[in-house]
Amino acid sequence: MPKRVDHDLRRREIGEALLRIASTRGLQAASMREVATEAGVSLRLVQYYFHTKQELLLGALAYLGEQLSARVEEHIRALGLPPSPRSLVYGTLTAILPTDPESRRLTRTYAAYYALVLAEPELAADHGTAYPDLLERFLTTQLRTAQQAGQVDPDLDAPTVAAGLLALTNGLGSSVLGGQRDGDAALAILTYHLDRLFAHGTGGMASDNVAA
Amino acid sequence: MPKRVDHDLRRREIGEALLRIASTRGLQAASMREVATEAGVSLRLVQYYFHTKQELLLGALAYLGEQLSARVEEHIRALGLPPSPRSLVYGTLTAILPTDPESRRLTRTYAAYYALVLAEPELAADHGTAYPDLLERFLTTQLRTAQQAGQVDPDLDAPTVAAGLLALTNGLGSSVLGGQRDGDAALAILTYHLDRLFAHGTGGMASDNVAA
DNA sequence: GATTTTGTGATACGACCGTATCATCAAACC
DNA sequence: GGTTTGATGATACGGTCGTATCACAAAATC
Numbered sequence: 279m280p281k282r283v284d285h286d287l288r289r290r291e292i293g294e295a296l297l298r299i300a301s302t303r304g305l306q307a308a309s310m311r312e313v314a315t316e317a318g319v320s321l322r323l324v325q326y327y328f329h330t331k332q333e334l335l336l337g338a339l340a341y342l343g344e345q346l347s348a349r350v351e352e353h354i355r356a357l358g359l360p361p362s363p364r365s366l367v368y369g370t371l372t373a374i375l376p377t378d379p380e381s382r383r384l385t386r387t388y389a390a391y392y393a394l395v396l397a398e399p400e401l402a403a404d405h406g407t408a409y410p411d412l413l414e415r416f417l418t419t420q421l422r423t424a425q426q427a428g429q430v431d432p433d434l435d436a437p438t439v440a441a442g443l444l445a446l447t448n449g450l451g452s453s454v455l456g457g458q459r460d461g462d463a464a465l466a467i468l469t470y471h472l473d474r475l476f477a478h479g480t481g482g483m484a485s486d487n488v489a490a
Numbered sequence: 491m492p493k494r495v496d497h498d499l500r501r502r503e504i505g506e507a508l509l510r511i512a513s514t515r516g517l518q519a520a521s522m523r524e525v526a527t528e529a530g531v532s533l534r535l536v537q538y539y540f541h542t543k544q545e546l547l548l549g550a551l552a553y554l555g556e557q558l559s560a561r562v563e564e565h566i567r568a569l570g571l572p573p574s575p576r577s578l579v580y581g582t583l584t585a586i587l588p589t590d591p592e593s594r595r596l597t598r599t600y601a602a603y604y605a606l607v608l609a610e611p612e613l614a615a616d617h618g619t620a621y622p623d624l625l626e627r628f629l630t631t632q633l634r635t636a637q638q639a640g641q642v643d644p645d646l647d648a649p650t651v652a653a654g655l656l657a658l659t660n661g662l663g664s665s666v667l668g669g670q671r672d673g674d675a676a677l678a679i680l681t682y683h684l685d686r687l688f689a690h691g692t693g694g695m696a697s698d699n700v701a702a
Numbered sequence: 703g704a705t706t707t708t709g710t711g712a713t714a715c716g717a718c719c720g721t722a723t724c725a726t727c728a729a730a731c732c
Numbered sequence: 733g734g735t736t737t738g739a740t741g742a743t744a745c746g747g748t749c750g751t752a753t754c755a756c757a758a759a760a761t762c
Contacts, residue, residue, distance in 0.1 A: 303609055304605065304609025304610070306609060307609065386608060389605060392601070392605070392668065393601060393602060394605075396516065396601055396602065396667055396668070397515055397519065399669075410665065410668075411670065435682065438679050438682050438683075442683055444661065445657075445660075445661030445664075446661055447657075448661035448664055449657030449658055449662075452660055453622065456604065456607070456608070458619045467650050467653050467654055467657070470647065470650050470654070471650075471654050
């Protein structure tokens with residue numbers, strides 16, 4: 279039929295329409311028809327590019343993963359800081375804290391998917407745990423480097439502390455999304471703990487934070 | 491009509507049927523009809539005791555809150571420990587960590603409601619933040635007491651550390667529910683951080699203790 | 703130029719949803 | 733003891749859901 283169209287692009291447009299709905303009204307509001315309307319296409323097109331709803335949900339989840347990791351890398355780059363372990367840890371964790379509209383959007387969408395996967399575990403067998411694990415390993419590496427450089431207490435167990443930092447950040451993010459505190463308050467709490475962690479050996483404050 | 495029946499009891503039975511569904515299959519699976527079946531009553535009865543679905547969701551949420559706080563108190567009491575600040579903090583946090591079937595059920599259900607509230611904020615105006623706030627204040631109080639007793643570094647900012655501990659625990663809980671690690675691993679991470687926090691002046695390394 | 707493919711619209715189907723209505727039957731009340 | 737009232741059953745209505753089907757036009761292929 280009409281001009282040959284870029285399949286991957288169309289799929290991405292539709293998938294991101296779903297993500298947009300999920301971030302604002304939740305995944306329950308993301309019906310095929312709503313996604314079609316949001317993407318500005320007909321219901322048939324959504325069906326054409328994603329044969330079934332599960333395909334659509336999984337496809338969009340993949341796009342979300344891409345956006346999330348892109349956000350982390352971009353955020354770290356935007357900090358323009360020396361790639362010290364401290365800066366990398368700080369940049370990574372603040373990237374996934376919902377402080378600005380974009381990170382709020384991402385974390386809200388992530389939370390929506392999280393709940394869906396809890397209810398339907400077969401939907402995303404391990405697509406969910408892969409990225410957190412990667413993040414945790416990255417943080418562990420940075421902490422070990424910082425320990426070797428004498429910036430972090432060498433007696434600390436790096437994997438445990440890394441897991442704790444990530445859990446802390448996720449928990450803070452949940453509290454922000456839940457309206458318990460705002461992004462700045464969460465950032466302050468995170469910074470406080472990071473400062474204490476990296477205060478080893480240095481006389482005092484080692485904080486420089488460029489929030490976005 | 492038939493024998494006068496205990497309204498509150500019936501409401502509770504139906505509400506808890508919804509919580510059971512929410513914990514296993516998510517809130518999306520909790521239709522009026524499913525709740526009726528799960529509770530062993532007719533659809534009409536569910537409508538009778540909860541005029542609308544929103545009423546049912548809110549009513550069940552209240553029951554969940556009761557179960558949650560009951561679990562925390564019960565858990566602390568079951569520890570049978572001296573009511574030292576350290577024990578109280580430990581007991582409180584481990585109570586909300588999904589380590590056994592019951593706490594898994596509670597946290598899963600809580601997560602389901604959390605996602606719902608994210609999508610429909612008007613559903614539970616502040617019913618959601620009230621309990622976390624209370625928990626945080628309780629932890630803050632215990633930390634201050636511990637500081638006065640010399641068990642925790644007095645230089646720490648108690649409210650910030652309390653918020654951090656709660657966020658850490660919640661984040662760990664999410665990772666357990668998400669299948670990233672099991673309850674024992676999460677408990678080990680939490681214990682590690684608590685041990686460091688309460689290591690002040692007790693012969694452990696006093697150079698630097700951080701909770702996060 | 704005929705034919706096959708690729709992309710798109712319109713519409714229909716059966717299932718389930720929340721909610722409403724009507725009927726009924728036993729206890730409570732005067 | 734008739735009547736009101738509290739509790740429950742059966743069933744229906746309009747809407748939305750995911751999915752399927754039919755039609756059809758423009759490009760690609762031969």
